[in-house]
Amino acid sequence: MTRRHAPVLLAVLVAVTIPARASVGDIRVTPIIADGRVAASFIATPSFGDDAQAVVQSGLLLTMTFSVDLKRPSGFWWDHTVGSATVAASVKFDTLTGVYQVSKSQDGQVTWSERTDDLPHAREWMTRFDRVPLATGDRLEPNADYYVQVRMRASPRRTFSLWPFFGADDSVGRADFTFLR
Amino acid sequence: MYIRPTDVRPEVTSRRRLLDSPRVLGAVAVLLLAILVGLFWIANRSSDIPPQLLSDVLLYSLLAVDLALLAALSFVLVRNLLKLWIEQRTAAPFARFRGKLVVALLAMAIVPAVLVLISGSEIIRKSAERWFSEPVDEVLSAGQEIARQYYRDAQQNTMLRARRLARVLSADALAAGDVAALTPVVEEEPRTMQNGLVDVYRTIAVPGEPSDLAYLFGVGSANLPQDHVPPSADRLAAKAVASGHEEAQQDELDGGGVLLRTAAPIRRTDGGVAGAVVVSQFLGNEMQVRALRATQAYENYQGLRVLKGPIQGVYQSIFLAVSLLILISATWLGLYLAKRITRPVQMLAEGARAIGAGQLDLRLEAETGDELGTLVESFNMMAAELGTSRERLEESRRALEVKNLEVDTRRRYIETILERVATGVISLDAAGQVSTINGAAERLLGLDAASFGRAAEVVFQREDLQPLASLIATTTRQQASGVVQEVTLARDDREVHLAVAATVLVGEDGRHEGAVLVFDDVTPLIRAQRVAAWRDVARRLAHEIKNPLTPIQLSAERLRKHFGGAPQPTRALVGECTDAIITEVEALKGLVDEFAQFARLRGPRLLPTDINEIITSALQLYGAVLQQGDVQVDRNLAPGLPHVRVDAEQMRQVIINLVDNAVEVLGGPTAGRRPGGAPPIIVVATSHDARNGVVRLVVTDNGPGVSAADRDKLFMPYYSTKGRGSGLGLAIVRRIIVQHGGGIEVGAAQPSGTTFTIELPCQPS
Numbered sequence: 001m002t003r004r005h006a007p008v009l010l011a012v013l014v015a016v017t018i019p020a021r022a023s024v025g026d027i028r029v030t031p032i033i034a035d036g037r038v039a040a041s042f043i044a045t046p047s048f049g050d051d052a053q054a055v056v057q058s059g060l061l062l063t064m065t066f067s068v069d070l071k072r073p074s075g076f077w078w079d080h081t082v083g084s085a086t087v088a089a090s091v092k093f094d095t096l097t098g099v100y101q102v103s104k105s106q107d108g109q110v111t112w113s114e115r116t117d118d119l120p121h122a123r124e125w126m127t128r129f130d131r132v133p134l135a136t137g138d139r140l141e142p143n144a145d146y147y148v149q150v151r152m153r154a155s156p157r158r159t160f161s162l163w164p165f166f167g168a169d170d171s172v173g174r175a176d177f178t179f180l181r
Numbered sequence: 182m183y184i185r186p187t188d189v190r191p192e193v194t195s196r197r198r199l200l201d202s203p204r205v206l207g208a209v210a211v212l213l214l215a216i217l218v219g220l221f222w223i224a225n226r227s228s229d230i231p232p233q234l235l236s237d238v239l240l241y242s243l244l245a246v247d248l249a250l251l252a253a254l255s256f257v258l259v260r261n262l263l264k265l266w267i268e269q270r271t272a273a274p275f276a277r278f279r280g281k282l283v284v285a286l287l288a289m290a291i292v293p294a295v296l297v298l299i300s301g302s303e304i305i306r307k308s309a310e311r312w313f314s315e316p317v318d319e320v321l322s323a324g325q326e327i328a329r330q331y332y333r334d335a336q337q338n339t340m341l342r343a344r345r346l347a348r349v350l351s352a353d354a355l356a357a358g359d360v361a362a363l364t365p366v367v368e369e370e371p372r373t374m375q376n377g378l379v380d381v382y383r384t385i386a387v388p389g390e391p392s393d394l395a396y397l398f399g400v401g402s403a404n405l406p407q408d409h410v411p412p413s414a415d416r417l418a419a420k421a422v423a424s425g426h427e428e429a430q431q432d433e434l435d436g437g438g439v440l441l442r443t444a445a446p447i448r449r450t451d452g453g454v455a456g457a458v459v460v461s462q463f464l465g466n467e468m469q470v471r472a473l474r475a476t477q478a479y480e481n482y483q484g485l486r487v488l489k490g491p492i493q494g495v496y497q498s499i500f501l502a503v504s505l506l507i508l509i510s511a512t513w514l515g516l517y518l519a520k521r522i523t524r525p526v527q528m529l530a531e532g533a534r535a536i537g538a539g540q541l542d543l544r545l546e547a548e549t550g551d552e553l554g555t556l557v558e559s560f561n562m563m564a565a566e567l568g569t570s571r572e573r574l575e576e577s578r579r580a581l582e583v584k585n586l587e588v589d590t591r592r593r594y595i596e597t598i599l600e601r602v603a604t605g606v607i608s609l610d611a612a613g614q615v616s617t618i619n620g621a622a623e624r625l626l627g628l629d630a631a632s633f634g635r636a637a638e639v640v641f642q643r644e645d646l647q648p649l650a651s652l653i654a655t656t657t658r659q660q661a662s663g664v665v666q667e668v669t670l671a672r673d674d675r676e677v678h679l680a681v682a683a684t685v686l687v688g689e690d691g692r693h694e695g696a697v698l699v700f701d702d703v704t705p706l707i708r709a710q711r712v713a714a715w716r717d718v719a720r721r722l723a724h725e726i727k728n729p730l731t732p733i734q735l736s737a738e739r740l741r742k743h744f745g746g747a748p749q750p751t752r753a754l755v756g757e758c759t760d761a762i763i764t765e766v767e768a769l770k771g772l773v774d775e776f777a778q779f780a781r782l783r784g785p786r787l788l789p790t791d792i793n794e795i796i797t798s799a800l801q802l803y804g805a806v807l808q809q810g811d812v813q814v815d816r817n818l819a820p821g822l823p824h825v826r827v828d829a830e831q832m833r834q835v836i837i838n839l840v841d842n843a844v845e846v847l848g849g850p851t852a853g854r855r856p857g858g859a860p861p862i863i864v865v866a867t868s869h870d871a872r873n874g875v876v877r878l879v880v881t882d883n884g885p886g887v888s889a890a891d892r893d894k895l896f897m898p899y900y901s902t903k904g905r906g907s908g909l910g911l912a913i914v915r916r917i918i919v920q921h922g923g924g925i926e927v928g929a930a931q932p933s934g935t936t937f938t939i940e941l942p943c944q945p946s
Contacts, residue, residue, distance in 0.1 A: 060480070095483075096325075155236065156236040156487075158487055
């Protein structure tokens with residue numbers, strides 16, 4: 001593929017794949033295929049609920065960890081994971097100055113940090129992620145169905161389930177799409 | 182089961198269950214103790230654990246421990262209760278007693294533990310609620326609000342000062358970098374702030390590029406801490422210039438304390454930004470520490486309040502784990518105690534059962550040194566003594582078996598002898614029933630095996646056996662030690678002479694135990710005695726009679742010669758008398774010769790001979806003699822007969838005597854047909870009885886036969902049914918046959934006639 005044909009192909013791919021299917025769950029997920037890479041943007045505003053706000057207002061460090069998986073569904077076996085990424089957002093509220101210190105990290109590396117004294121701003125920063133890279137486009141088969149699943153787990157938690165391995169995710173979002181080429 | 186038999190030598194069983202090992206028990210106890218100590222340590226250090234670790238790791242770890250302990254408790258309970266149930270279903274020894282003991286001990290352990298668990302959980306829940314009481318919340322919130330308000334006021338103060346300085350500072354002087362003109366405006370501010378610092382920045386415009394920001398000058402209070410250089414406010418100033426409005430921040434100092442800073446843009450008259458002024462208020466270390474302490478206390482409290490659920494869960498999990506540990510220990514200890522109490526008794530019961538089943542080499546292990554251990558040792562001693570006794574008993578049994586075998590062998594030997602001897606033996610028990618009867622007795626008396634076990638009165642009630650019955654009755658009645666008597670029985674129309682010895686059996690205690698009859702057939706002996714007597718008579722007759730016959734004959738011939746010249750009547754009378762005398766003398770001579778022959782019969786010269794050849798040779802004599810009548814002599818000779826050792830001449834005489842006797846019986850050589858029209862027939866037959874080792878010679882005629890009463894007398898000398906002859910023919914036949922080691926029997930032929938059967942032993946091959 002030449003450099004001249006790339007924008008055309010990208011436009012076609014985006015036009016075909018983006019409106020594939022709506023996301024489901026508390027987290028709104030949008031798969032993005034651009035520049036030959038598969039990424040996902042998601043908004044998890046409902047996940048930042050009263051419990052999370054209470055934790056933040058208490059001065060505790062709240063960390064929301066998002067596990068983003070690009071998978072191909074399988075009818076009779078576990079779904080095949082094509083690519084994955086783990087991003088996290090942390091917020092620490094200084095009860096003395098009333099400032100929220102928000103930082104984001106990906107795969108353990110801090111990628112962004114900001115301060116604000118506005119809680120809605122802090123909530124939006126905590127729950128919004130753009131273009132989280134998942135895999136390169138050549139790993140996807142043409143005309144095949146895929147989905148992006150985002151699972152969020154907040155820490156610390158105010159409640160606990162009986163067993164950590166079932167229902168451990170606080171929020172889940174999923175968006176299905178067909179990779180057309 | 183703690184019972185194990187051994188094959189070679191008794192050994193004390195050494196198999197122990199794993200949980201009975203002191204090492205394992207110690208290890209389990211140490212493990213449980215370590216878990217308990219760990220739980221207490223966690224409970225004490227829970228306040229130092231980060232919230233994330235507490236709610237995400239510790240809580241679930243404790244839950245996992247609780248579940249594991251609950252599973253262990255369930256396993257211990259279910260396993261042991263199932264074992265008890267199975268033992269009761271199989272009616273194992275002491276199962277019911279052990280079940281009751283286990284239930285009692287479990288109830289003593291579980292009921293208090295469950296009550297403590299419930300009450301403890303409720304106490305934890307109530308305590309957690311009291312931690313976050315309203316007064317504490319209000320006090321901490323108030324302190325936090327005071328600290329926050331102090332910070333807010335200080336920050337507001339810097340903002341107001343920065344805003345005022347931004348308004349009064351000349352943009353032109355700033356643009357010109359006239360520090361002298363600007364300093365008087367700002368130098369009073371730090372003094373009024375006590376611990377204040379003012380920094381002034383100006384923008385430098387570069388054509389074609391974004392304007393740059395340069396530090397112009399700064400003024401600070403004299404009492405600011407001199408040991409630490411305050412951090413640069415460049416970034417904050419640039420941020421205010423860029424945004425066009427005030428920007429605030431706090432910078433913590435390394436030596437303690439904090440700078441509350443506010444940057445305000447300095448605008449030109451045209452609205453552009455000419456620079457920025459940064460006002461910093463230093464809050465001392467002591468004040469900051471107090472504020473931070475109040476804030477920290479507030480945050481800790483709020484953190485605990487927010488995480489009340491997980492924290493409460495942690496403590497309840499710890500308490501649950503401790504309770505489960507105690508419950509497991511108590512349950513296991515109860516089960517162990519129940520087992521320790523019942524197992525020795527159960528072992529003894531099962532051991533007694535095994536010993537009762539003959540497992541005498543079994544030994545039990547004394548697990549304790551108390552009274553139960555002593556009891557087990559006593560049980561082992563008892564088992565050992567029983568084993569020794571059984572070994573002795575076994576030896577005695579083996580010796581007895583050998584004895585019995587010998588006795589049985591001897592009994593069979595005696596029975597064989599009794600069966601083979603010609604002497605009849607009959608024994609009677611004390612009740613008068615036949616307890617022994619041998620084959621000779623059955624044969625001589627005509628009894629069968631059914632006589633065994635029957636009463637003697639019944640067995641001997643037959644008429645011909647009445648003499649024996651009388652003898653038995655007499656012997657028994659008189660309790661005679663031994664009675665010998667000759668008894669003559671009439672068997673098959675002939676007399677059987679028995680020499681009977683009857684003896685009464687008396688035990689060592691003098692008690693009557695029965696009687697024994699022993700009898701021999703002496704008929705041949707008596708018969709031989711008679712023949713010997715007759716031979717002696719014959720010899721005497723031959724000697725006493727034959728001697729005078731010759732003088733008598735000579736005298737008669739002399740008389741006839743003397744009276745040869747006498748007158749005719751006299752001569753005729755003399756001649757008639759002397760002829761009669763001479764004829765009778767000749768007859769007497771013949772008779773005397775036969776007697777002499779019978780008396781002087783020589784011993785046989787035995788040679789292997791084909792009996793068929795002798796018969797054929799003898800019967801050739803009758804070819805011409807019997808042509809005048811209807812008498813037929815048929816031969817039915819078996820081919821291939823084994824040779825017999827006989828004197829051919831004597832055997833030839835035997836055959837001739839028997840055939841002559843048959844011819845005479847049928848009416849002589851010229852006899853016609855029998856009254857029924859049948860021809861008179863004499864059949865001479867031979868056969869081989871291989872089983873008895875004899876060659877059988879049979880001479881049969883179809884004459885009138887001999888009455889049963891006369892048959893036994895046929896072989897006696899001078900006995901004749903014909904009324905003529907000497908009556909020695911058959912006597913000679915019997916004597917020859919006896920001298921050859923054979924036997925002769927006479928019987929009736931069917932439909933009429935007489936059969937003589939001779940048995941001669943075969944020559945050994």
